[in-house]
Amino acid sequence: xxxxxxxxxxxxxxxxxxxPPKGTDITEMLHHIDLLKGKIDAANVTDNQSAVMRINxxxxxxxxxxxxxxxxxxxxxxxxxxxxxxSDLLGASILGVHNVLCMTGDHTSAGDHKEAKxxxxxxxxxxxxxxxxxxxxxxxxxxxxxxxxxxxxxAVVTPEANPVExxxxxxxxxxxxxxxxxxxxxxxxxxxxxxxMDFARKFDVKxxxxxxxxxxxGMANFLNKFVPGITVPQELIDELKEAGKxxxxxxxxxxxxxxxxxxxxxxICDGVHIMAIGMEDKVPEIMERAGLL
Amino acid sequence: xIITKKKDPNNILETVKKYDKFFLIGCSECASLCGTGNEExxxxxxxxxxxxxxxxxxxxxxxxxxxxxxxxxxxxxxKEACADADAVIVMSCGAGTQSATEIFKDKPVYxxxxxxxxxxxxxxxxxxxxCSLCGECxxxxxxxxxxxxxxxxxxxxxxxxxxxxxxCEVSPxxxxxxxxxxxxxxxxxxxxxxxEVLEPKDWSAGQKPGNLSTxxxxxxxxx
Ligand code: SF4
Ligand code: SF4
Numbered sequence: 001x002x003x004x005x006x007x008x009x010x011x012x013x014x015x016x017x018x019x020p021p022k023g024t025d026i027t028e029m030l031h032h033i034d035l036l037k038g039k040i041d042a043a044n045v046t047d048n049q050s051a052v053m054r055i056n057x058x059x060x061x062x063x064x065x066x067x068x069x070x071x072x073x074x075x076x077x078x079x080x081x082x083x084x085x086x087s088d089l090l091g092a093s094i095l096g097v098h099n100v101l102c103m104t105g106d107h108t109s110a111g112d113h114k115e116a117k118x119x120x121x122x123x124x125x126x127x128x129x130x131x132x133x134x135x136x137x138x139x140x141x142x143x144x145x146x147x148x149x150x151x152x153x154x155a156v157v158t159p160e161a162n163p164v165e166x167x168x169x170x171x172x173x174x175x176x177x178x179x180x181x182x183x184x185x186x187x188x189x190x191x192x193x194x195x196x197m198d199f200a201r202k203f204d205v206k207x208x209x210x211x212x213x214x215x216x217x218g219m220a221n222f223l224n225k226f227v228p229g230i231t232v233p234q235e236l237i238d239e240l241k242e243a244g245k246x247x248x249x250x251x252x253x254x255x256x257x258x259x260x261x262x263x264x265x266x267x268i269c270d271g272v273h274i275m276a277i278g279m280e281d282k283v284p285e286i287m288e289r290a291g292l293l
Numbered sequence: 294x295i296i297t298k299k300k301d302p303n304n305i306l307e308t309v310k311k312y313d314k315f316f317l318i319g320c321s322e323c324a325s326l327c328g329t330g331n332e333e334x335x336x337x338x339x340x341x342x343x344x345x346x347x348x349x350x351x352x353x354x355x356x357x358x359x360x361x362x363x364x365x366x367x368x369x370x371x372k373e374a375c376a377d378a379d380a381v382i383v384m385s386c387g388a389g390t391q392s393a394t395e396i397f398k399d400k401p402v403y404x405x406x407x408x409x410x411x412x413x414x415x416x417x418x419x420x421x422x423x424c425s426l427c428g429e430c431x432x433x434x435x436x437x438x439x440x441x442x443x444x445x446x447x448x449x450x451x452x453x454x455x456x457x458x459x460x461c462e463v464s465p466x467x468x469x470x471x472x473x474x475x476x477x478x479x480x481x482x483x484x485x486x487x488x489e490v491l492e493p494k495d496w497s498a499g500q501k502p503g504n505l506s507t508x509x510x511x512x513x514x515x516x
Binding site: 078082103104106107109110118120121122123124125126129140156157158161162163165166167169170172173176177185228229 | 449452459462
């Protein structure tokens with residue numbers, strides 16, 4: 001069962017991330033792919049994440065696919081204009097990469113090439129529309145394609161954005177633009193997330209809740225302070241503190257597994273997206289603790 | 294108006310090191326309001342050049358430096374001072390500088406300022422960019438607030454995921470343009486306007502170099 005079939009069948013679906021490295025030595029990345037394959041349903045391959053220049057997403061998607069891990073091509077609008085984006089989408093299609101996640105992309109000021117010219121010729125909602133067009137055999141100018149694409153397209157949403165209303169309006173625009181699934185920014189407060197799901201359930205889309213594993217109380221405080229749209233509740237920070245330095249990561253993995261289990265048992269959403277950020281090797285263990293393996 | 298900032302004078306000195314005698318041109322419009330091309334700024338430049346062994350043969354603050362024909366006429370009275378100079382330093386914007394390039398066919402022309410943006414003066418000598426002259430204005434659909442300019446990503450369809458507590462991902466001191474648009478539409482009871490997904494921008498409308506002539510129409514009218 002592929003990613004799309006899994007989600008559409010109602011299976012509690014799990015995605016994680018593969019981050020292309022900066023440079024041509026991909027040994028570690030290949031190891032991560034091996035760890036994840038057969039366990040998760042698909043892996044996002046990030047697109048110059050945080051505007052830091054690395055191997056492009058599409059090449060790594062192809063490698064992951066060849067190794068038996070289904071990829072989700074992340075596409076941001078930061079580095080390519082509409083010609084580049086459509087051309088890469090056609091390229092992905094002939095390589096057999098059919099899942100695409102349409103994003104706006106972090107600004108270059110966040111990355112390691114701050115002097116670069118940003119593109120943002122179009123943005124996430126417009127990119128979803130472009131994917132729709134390609135799927136129906138037309139480019140965004142209405143020109144006929146010699147053979148359409150067949151993408152399963154998704155998007156991202158930040159359920160805890162503040163103020164949330166403009167974010168929810170954009171969510172709705174993404175739904176109308178054909179997003180089939182959403183992966184959320186990391187969530188840590190299940191009750192608040194339930195509130196978001198009450199809204200999202202009005203639409204015929206699948207939602208995978210985002211998780212970033214907490215490694216320490218310090219990391220939780222950092223996320224609260226510096227990462228937009230993430231709020232780690234105090235009781236979780238206390239839990240990490242109580243576990244002590246040595247056991248903090250273990251406690252973080254427990255929190256993650258416990259919340260994933262709750263989402264699944266209470267059928268709150270359709271799956272989870274685990275952003276391990278350098279801890280890909282922990283993903284299978286978290287899944288085990290959550291009872292998913 | 295066009296917002297300009299003075300270049301480091303030592304860099305200017307380095308750029309013009311081949312030459313000894315200069316004619317200075319300012320501008321009484323934007324560059325004067327920015328303090329980069331008024332009499333005072335020209336005097337400061339004269340003092341700086343002279344203290345570095347250079348000579349200033351003359352100077353002019355034309356009414357509108359980017360008005361090529363007008364500036365050319367104003368310069369007539371400085372004919373000798375201009376002829377005497379090895380090079381011209383223009384203390385207005387990039388447009389004013391290129392008017393001088395056109396006027397001085399046989400002399401090199403150097404800018405003393407960096408031209409930054411089309412700006413609104415919010416308080417005396419404080420400027421903010423609100424419009425980036427895209428060629429096809431969309432702010433009739435975005436609460437009169439330009440997302441192309443006020444959002445560092447120029448997003449046309451709502452806030453990105455980087456917005457945090459109403460502030461922008463790129464500059465945490467600046468409000469997110471889309472939160473401003475949302476709040477204004479809400480207060481005007483116009484949120485339905487925000488539901489529309491704007492089409493991808495037609496960038497060909499702002500193709501460089503822009504040019505426009507309204508002359509023929511006026512001539513027609515006279516006839
Ligand atoms: S939409 Fe274009 S013309 Fe209108 S304010 Fe913005 S940049 Fe200027
Ligand atoms: S936070 Fe708002 S203003 Fe800043 S880049 Fe994102 S959408 Fe644009």
